Amino acid sequence: MYRTHTCGELRLSDAGKKVKLAGWVQRIRKFGKMTFVDLRDRYGITQLVFTEAMNQRLEDQPLNREYVIQAEGRVVERSNKNPHLPTGDVELVVEQFDILNEAKTPPFTIEEDTDGGDDLRMKYRYLDLRRPPLQRNLLLRYRASRAVREYLDQHGFVEVETPFLIKSTPEGARDFVVPSRMNPHQFYALPQSPQTFKQLLMVSGFDRYYQIVRCFRDEDLRADRQPEFTQVDCEMSFVEQEDVLQVFEGMMRYVFKQVAGVELPDPFPRMSWDEAMWKYGNDKPDLRFDMCLHNLKVRNQIHCPAVDKSGFGVLDQAETILALVVPNGASYTRKQLDELTEWVKRPQIGMQGLLYVRCQPEGELKSSADKYLSQEILRQIQQFCHAQPGDLILMLAGKEDRTRKAAAELRLELGERLGLRQKDVFKPLWILDFPLFEYSEEESLPGSVGRWVARHHPFTAPRPEHIPVMIENSPLIPPGTDYQDHPYAGIKANAYDMVINGQEVGGGSIRIFRRDLQEKMFAALGLSPEEARQKFGFLLGAFEYGAPPHGGIAFGFDRLCAILGGSDTIRDFIAFPKNNAGRDMMLDAPSPLEESQLRELHICLRKDQN
Amino acid sequence: MYRTHTCGELRLSDAGKKVKLAGWVQRIRKFGKMTFVDLRDRYGITQLVFTEAMNQRLEDQPLNREYVIQAEGRVVERSNKNPHLPTGDVELVVEQFDILNEAKTPPFTIEEDTDGGDDLRMKYRYLDLRRPPLQRNLLLRYRASRAVREYLDQHGFVEVETPFLIKSTPEGARDFVVPSRMNPHQFYALPQSPQTFKQLLMVSGFDRYYQIVRCFRDEDLRADRQPEFTQVDCEMSFVEQEDVLQVFEGMMRYVFKQVAGVELPDPFPRMSWDEAMWKYGNDKPDLRFDMCLHNLKVRNQIHCPAVDKSGFGVLDQAETILALVVPNGASYTRKQLDELTEWVKRPQIGMQGLLYVRCQPEGELKSSADKYLSQEILRQIQQFCHAQPGDLILMLAGKEDRTRKAAAELRLELGERLGLRQKDVFKPLWILDFPLFEYSEEESLPGSVGRWVARHHPFTAPRPEHIPVMIENSPLIPPGTDYQDHPYAGIKANAYDMVINGQEVGGGSIRIFRRDLQEKMFAALGLSPEEARQKFGFLLGAFEYGAPPHGGIAFGFDRLCAILGGSDTIRDFIAFPKNNAGRDMMLDAPSPLEESQLRELHICLRKDQN
Known part of the structure; x- marks a missing residue:
């Protein structure tokens, strides 16, 4: 044993003991004939004292930052105690030491805050990982x-490992694939999720399954997306939606309590998808602050009469008008308002502009469209939005989808600027009743204009009360009719998302488990029985041998950890992440193969490209 | 909720309760106007009774094997109790039932023993997984x-997830690779083990790491090898071999106690590699029975004088002669002995023949070489082997390596035939002091005949006392000298294997962590500093910034589970295994890709092959 204690362990009660420590040299200070060294390991920092007698040895064997050393000596009480360190009451008077390993000077400082840039820190990830925050x-x-495991174990869930070398499916996101050497010209795929396997396990009778498992998606990377990510994957048999919600909000309460000491509400609030879209503009509202959208006009339907024939073309011609009220925002300067206007005009947001109404503390209303809008109209808008004197009303106008999205983004931006999105406040909720189908105008079926596509996946069940709607109606959208009026447009999925602080942390559904409904679903999606069997063969087969009612959920574990840690950056919660180009900077991967490897795999590089 | 209880839960104390059960129909029996149904889930079987009143409904909605049903009714005491079932004291008198899902007749019986062949069961794995043994x-x-997690958690180990999309290395077994879409003509590799990552984590200061993790090796599959397998991967800093052995034999004791209720010895026996090879002929001896090898002559060195110039050419010309004593084996019939002789002559074993000496109970010695060997010589051999009257001596002769391997196999085969390899007896031990190097005559260095290769991997440390031997001697093997006389031949690795019942369940080593020794190691393996850096770049880089002394171990988790379950077949302990051709029979994977997928990945199929 190289040590008797860790560097975070010694206390005043250890004074007088003879101990051995081992760790990294964090800092070296000389005071006269004494040398003080901060020795670090992952448990903490202990101060070593080299007295005059030892200093000669230090001169023969000089120490430097990040050297690995072992030191033996006696624990003594410090005269100048350091109240910031748990070990700050004592120091180790070194009687014997060994340099276990030398170290080059690290390319950046290994401290709470570092001077290293992103790329450098990614390349030397093993050094960055020495820093206390990581x-x-x-x-x-x-x-x-x-x-997570404790809770699921206690609730009768069984972890079952599912395979990584599976079959590529044409649906969903792109697969990463693996050429087979033993089966020439054939490929395995890496799983995007163990979805089909967990459903098969339900068919096998493992009625409560979980797995903390790596998944893979070959998507174009956006900031904070990783090609490989970890999922907490769960499935249960003989359950209805309510059972799933209770088990898994219980899990989240347990995890937050254990890991962050935070009590989440019991029960979680629930919100329908319709309500979330209406009030927050997206399906993952951040409930740390209110600031709901005000729906003045939606798809040409007037909710606030003031914007009906206001005489101001921007409002009158807009299909949809939404407003946000910034509490005490009337004091925003012109510069701040211009900045916000520029912000909504950025291509990512894509609005034409931003209308504002300052509700002056003394009651007057000052609008950016004063020229066009009377005080009376502004007053009615103020009343519709429940804005108080001193508040600021911001209005967006355009097509519903884009305007809603922009309003949702603006709401978050305002919350951010107002400091309303606190990192240590956690507001979970369930979003329920998603639409089962989305309309696609890109593909059509005979006799139909466009067709329905599954919003989640084709095994997601409709809400029980909507099953007859699906059974009794044809999926076809006859020419000349509006898809929004089709009975299928109103069918809700028996699906649920868990949202915390504006982030989707998990989502799932009750699955279809009966053949007749599954066939109807495939028909609705325009698949013939043959096509369905070709695409979902083994799972459909399994469904023919006695599938129980079942449903489940999957949580994005990287994201969950980032939220628990009060961070937006999942990369900081992954030991060895990839950069935005999908590269591992430390390994320098991916990398070219040798020709002999390619030959063994029966593949070649495609020359006629790029 | 579809059920109030599971099918394994109801007891006599529940009699009178109104309950709901859900599960699979296992068996249907009619007695007069009553119908009895065994309802099954993973918790057990409960008998349902359909009385005359319910029988009509059963006729309208007939049940069949593997139907999924829900039944509601009252728990009553059974008149004819079934003592073989935990629920056998009660039955459920059905008042209400629903068929939740129908089932086709399964292709094989879903019971303790099945009539399904291997291929059929692999294809319908989800049905096979319903059977109680699986x-x-x-x-x-x-x-x-x-x-495993409980123990490691309690001992301060931290689970850290390492990446799956990593860099291909030319060393070791073949990698599975993954073409990168975003980095044309470059490939990720799937990890054969997280070896380098766990060493990097030690450099980062995570001084006790573990991970239960999938690993991948694209090897030609032998029976009971899977292309993907699960490893319990561990590493520790500031430790010596003794620390690692104690922690991990403690883990194994804990796991066996928890999972199988078995007390493993404390401490585990230890055996040097030399001793294991000498006494058992291989480095993973099955200690459930003795029957050690007797080394009569090894590499022409006589240990039993009787075989020196015996006058029997087979013995006199053999480089090595080994013997096994079968207790009470003198009664083996001629047919049995012929059978054993054929057994050792099989190509996998490759011996020329088998000599036997029957030690008759009355003292006489009967040998298959009676013509050549006198009673006196046989007597000396008997004494050397400590064979008793009634025993049988079996002798093998040939080159040491092959003979030792054959003797080890023969020992296991005899143990099997004698019923000495009981499934519920567990005999663990540590094998220590492996040779650090193996001799390879295939490659040479300038001035050397052949060269040394690393037996484990180039980061395995030599035993501390052998470090000077390595530092002070040149690795070159001068022409005209025997590599076995070279000082490097005697250098032992600071490595260890854990063996249970003749299976290697884990192995690891203390790693080299100092640059000077690592450089010497690379030189010993014939690598220039540049080549070393090219092959092991980032790990070597990490070693320059303060690597602590460290070491670790990895356990084959599939194998460990099979041993715990008293089985030889790891496939039975994997939810969705692959067959010996690396195919998933259920998924029908691997499979061809669409041309568009290949194009996106910048690869094509190699046409000019096979």
Whole structure:
């Protein structure tokens, strides 16, 4: 044993003991004939004292930052105690030491805050991981996975490992594939999720399954997306939606309590998809602050009469007008308002402009469209939006989808600027009653204009009360009719998303488990029985041998850890992440193969490209 | 909720309760006007009774094997109790039932023993997984993984997830690779193990790491090898071999106690590699029975003088002669002995023949070489082998390596035939002091005949006392000298294997962590510093920034579960295994890709082959 204690362990009660420590040299200070060294490991920092007698040895064997050393000596009480360190009451008077390993000077400082840039830190990830913030993140991740397992174990869930080398399916996101050497010209795929396997396990009778498992998606990477990510994957048999919601909000309460000491509400609030879209403009509202949307006009339907024939073309011609009220925002300067206007005009947001109405504390209403809008109209808008004197009303106008999205983004931006999105406040909720279908105008069926596509996946069940709607109606959308009037447009899925602080942390559904409904679903999606069997063969086969009612959920574990750690960056909670080009900067992967490897795999590089 | 209880839950104390059960129809029996149905789920079987009143409904909605049903009714005491079922004291008198899902007749019986062949069961794995033995296996696996985590958690280990999309390395077994779409003509590799990552985590200061993790090796499959397998991967810093052995034999004791209720010895026996090879002929001896090898002559060195110039050419010309003593084996018939002789002559074993000496109970010695060997010589051999009257001596002769391997196999075969390899007896041990190097005559270095290769991997440390031997001697093997006389031949690795019942369940080593020794190691393996950097770049880089002393171990988790379950077949302990051609019979994977997918991945199929 190289040590008797860790560097975070010694206390005043240890004074007088002879101990051995081992760790990394964090800092070296000389005071006269004494040398003080901060020795670091993942448990903490202990001060070593080299007295005059030892200093000669230090001169023969000079120490430097990040050297790995072992030191033996006696624990003594410090005269100048350091109240910021748990070990700050004592120091180790070194009687014997060994340099276990030398170290080059690291390319950036290994401290709470570092001077290293992103790329450098990614390349030397093993050094960045020495820094306390990243150590805390990975330990938090570990505690979170333990808490998840504890809860699921206690609730009768069984972890079952599912395969990584599976079959490529043409649906969904792109697969990563693996050429088979033993089966020439054939490929495995890496799983995008264990979805089909967990459903098969239900068919096998493992009625409560979970797995903390790596998944893979070959998508174009956006900031904070990783090609490989970890999922907490769960499925239950003989359950209805209510059972699933209760089990898994219970899990989240347990995890937050164990890992962050936070009590989440019991029960979680629930909101329909329709309500979320109406009030927050998206299906993952951040409930840390209110600031709901006000729906003045939606798809040409007037809700606030003031915007009907206001005489102001921007309003009168808009299909949809939404407003937000910034509490005490009337004091925003012109510069701040111009900035917000520029913000909504950015291509990512895509609005034409931003109308504002300042509700002056003394009652007057000042609008950016004063020229066009009377005080009376502004007053009616103020009343519709429940804006108080001193508040600011911001209005967006355009097509519903884009305007709603923009309003949702603007709401978050305002919440951010107002400091309403606190990192240590956690507001979970369930979003329920998603539409089962989305309309696609890109593909059509005979006798139909466009067709329905599954919003989630084709095994998601409709809400029980909507099953007859689906059974009794044809999926075809006859020419000359509006898809929004089709009975299928109103069918809701028996699906649920868990949202925390504006992030979707998990989602799932009750699955279709009866053949007749599954056939109807495939027909609705325009698949013939043959096509369905070709695409979902083994799962359909399994469904013919006695599938129980079942449903499940999957949580994005990287994201969950980031939320628990109060961070927006999942990369900081992954030990060895990839950059936005999908590269591992430390390994320098991916990388070219040798020709002999390609030959063994029966593949070649495609020359006629790029 | 579809059920109030599981099918394994009801007891006599529940009699009178109104309950709901859901599960699969296992069996249907009619007695007069009553129908009895065994309802099954993974918790057990409960008998349902359909009285005369319900029988009409059964006629309208007939049940069949593997139908999924829900039944509601009252629990009553059975008149004819079934003592073989935990629920056998009660039955459910059905008042209401629903067929939740129908089922086609399964292709094989879903019972303890099945009539399904291997291929059929692999194809319908989800049905095979309904059978009790496979359910028990997967539950055992789950309990084993929980026990592993519990122990490691309690001992301060932190689980850290490492990446799956990594860099291909030319060393070791073949990698599975993944073409990158975003980085044309470049490939990721799937990890054969997280070896380098766990060492990097030690450099990062995570001083006790573990992970239960999938690994991938594209090897030609032998029986009971899977292209993807699960490993319990562990690493520790600031430790010496003794620390690692104690922690991990403790883990194994904990796991066996928790999962199988078995007390493993404390401490585990230890055996040097030399001793294991000498006494058992291989480095993973099955200690459930003795029957050690007797080394009569090894590499022409006589240990039993009787075989020196015996006058029998087979013995006199053999480089090595080994013997086994079968207790009470003198009664083996001629047919049995012929059978054993054929057995050792099979190509896998490759011996020329088998000599036997029957030690008759009355003292006489009867040998298959009576013509050549006198009673006196046979007597000396008997004494050397400590054979008793009634025993049988079996002798093998040939080159040492092959003879030792054959003797080891013969020992296991005899143990099997004698019933000495009991499934519920567990004999663990540590094998220590492996040779650090193996000799390869295929490659040479300038001035050397052949060269040394790493037996484990180039980061395995030599035993501390052998480090000077390595530092002080040149690795070159001068022409005209025997590599066995070279000082490197005697250098032992600071490595260890854990063996249970003749199976290697885990192995690891203390790693080299100092640059000077690592450089010497690379030189010993004939690598220039540049080549070393090219092959092991980022790990070497990490070693320059303060690597602590560290070491670790990895356990084959599939194998461990099979041993715990008393089985030889790891496939029975994997939910969705692949067959010996690396195919998933259920998914029908691997499979061809569409041309558009290949194009996106910048690869094509190699036409000019096969």
